[in-house]
Amino acid sequence: MLKCCRQVFLPHLRLLSTQTPSPNLQASTIEIGNHVFQKDDWSNVTPKILSYIKSEKHLQKHHPLSIIRKRIVEYFYNTYKNNRGTPLFSVYDQVSPVVSVHQNFDNLLIPAGHPSRAKSDCYYINKHxxxxxxxxxxxxxxxxxxxxxxxxxxxVYRRDEIDSTHYPVFHQLDAVRLIGKEKLFGNFLDLEIFENDFKSNPQKIQTIISNSKCIDQSKQPCHTLEAVKLTEHELKSVLVGLTQHLFGDNIEYRWVDTCFPFTQPSWELEIYHKGDWMEVLGCGIMRNEILLNSGVSNSIGFAFGLGLERLAMILFDIPDIRLFWSNDSGFLTQFNEEDNRPNKYKAISTFPQCSNDLSFWLPEGVEIDNFSPNDFYDIARGIGGDMIEQITLVDKFKHPKTGKSSLCFRIVYRHMEKTLTQAEVNETHGKIAKVVSESFNVVIR
Incomplete structure (x- = not known):
């Protein structure tokens, strides 16, 4: 049986009330659970996105996302135990998704101006x-x-394109392990985690680190090479074992060097799937500044993160990410967390697509590059919901005489549980066009 800790020892991580977001939001506020937030110029979260809060598909019995979660947790429970057989890892799976800008970016050394902070990429409640x-x-x-x-x-919530592998809400699993000197080196007490220069002059080394956009992939200046290599070996061995636990001992894999703001050195683990290499997780040695800011000065740490949907789509052959949000019994009854060998998904939707284009002129003086497609996607998603399978920007045009710019989006409609009539599609398409026109001051072509 899985032993999951939720709020124990975490007074700063408040669970949201089971109360769902209010549909009657005042114009100047956003209500989430029992908390009311003041809107400002940064507010861009929509009622549709708020409706996903507390869905907790990753805790729904027999759901593919829950099956993946349990298998990962079980692997770590079995891999890391103390001498009494008690798992070392604790699990937190109901922590509020509302965080501060400081938590989401500054704490993780993501610099000001980084693209990931943009309103076009995130769902802001307000500027804080x-x-x-x-x-x-x-x-x-x-x-x-x-x-x-x-x-x-x-x-987790990200503004993104709309297709079979992207959804504004998905599920992420992160893990951290901190290792002290005795745990890392055993009886070799002459070895050290930190370089002597760092121990004697930490401010100097910290300045070197802070001024580096991407530290040398070999190690951070504060760490000894021995400490990094031993930690890297443990990290990679554990994650290869996890990958084989999920996909079988014969899975082909490779490590790719990369760069994250919060780990260095950093790697991505890729597996060979359907004739191509696919990333399944990112990981690395934690930046020492994060540990220092957390009150830890005598350890080295590793961390990794992965998306549950991506793994579940591979493991269960699920072709469309929208299926994870389906309540159709034809989908949900295909999976059983007690099965040792996962069932492969059998298609429940053979319903035809309906495709409509939506073209519009941007307001005079507005350039194409200044229009964020994610703003358009959010409106379409808020009106059409999961009957929208994909949206593609198919044409950009600037009139040679007037100088006005035009965009054309192709919206593919297909319901997962029924056949859509053209009348239904036209009605939804018309609503999208109306709201887009009013919201962006565009002229429908």
């Missing part, structure tokens, strides 16, 4: 709060509470 873009946002609070080994799972 947003729906978390990654579960890594809780890292400092977790470590400050005294945790050395933990897993956190929950929904």
């Amino acid at each position: 709060y947003l729906l978390r873009a990654h579960t890594t946002a809780h890292q400092i609070e977790m470590i400050k509470s005294g945790l050395d080994n933990y897993i956190i799972v929950g929904e």
